[in-house]
Amino acid sequence: MKKLIVAMLLLSATWVQAQDQPSKWAVRGYLKAMTTFLPAPNLDTLLTDHLIHHRLNVRWFPTDELTVVGELRTRVFYGDFYRGTPSYLENAADVYNDYLDLSVNIIDRQGMGVHSYLDRLYAEYVKDNWEIRAGRQRINWGQNLAWNPNDVFVAYSFFDFDYEERPGSDAVRVKYYTGISGSVEIASNVADTLANYVAAAMWKFNVKGYDVQVLGGYARQDVVAGLGWAG
Incomplete structure (x- = not known):
């Protein structure tokens, strides 16, 4: 699983360098960040939690009829909620896995976690x-x-x-x-x-x-x- 994720990341870097050349590959993606604030009256403070969400979409067109798609969702969690919940990353990682386990916890330590998940990996034939x-x-x-x-x-x-x-x-x-x-x-x-x-x-x-x-x-x-x- 880790090798597949690394291969997708390397492919995206290679495509960016050679995007001016004709290619049967298409690579897209985005990066966004979200912050959550929660007042804690008993503690007289403001708890915060942060999420950085990166998405990488890769498409390969070997023929006119066949398309192979891989889409990777990577999230970075850190903040007070994550620090105070030992099973935070484990719960977040297992929510959407189906029959195959196509996810990996890249970093899981106190204060921060990084999780990657292939939520699209299919071949499509259209004729x-x-x-x-x-x-x-x-x-x-x-x-x-x-x-x-x-x-x-x-x-x-x-x-x-x-x-x-x-x-x-x-x-x-x-x-x-x-x-x-x-x-x-x-x-x-x-x-x-x-x-x-x-x-x-x-x-x-x-x-x-x-x-x-x-x-x-x-x-x-x-x-x-x-x-x-x-x-």
């Missing part, structure tokens, strides 16, 4: 009306930005507002486009128990200006069905 994707990916079946009951693969907290990309799922997804605004899609994740297994299908179509989606399947030992629309 004609077919789209096939395998690996850790985001399967977004929701129509609403605030609450997504149809998002059966990886649910997320609405209050986790600093994670715009949302977590990924280790899965296989096959999609066939029936028209400009229509498609049929089936997907299944990888799981070691039925309590974590999800397999479902979705049909999208347009009716009188409304984009409609109908889905059904099996999700964590339950039969699920959903309907959503926008327009």
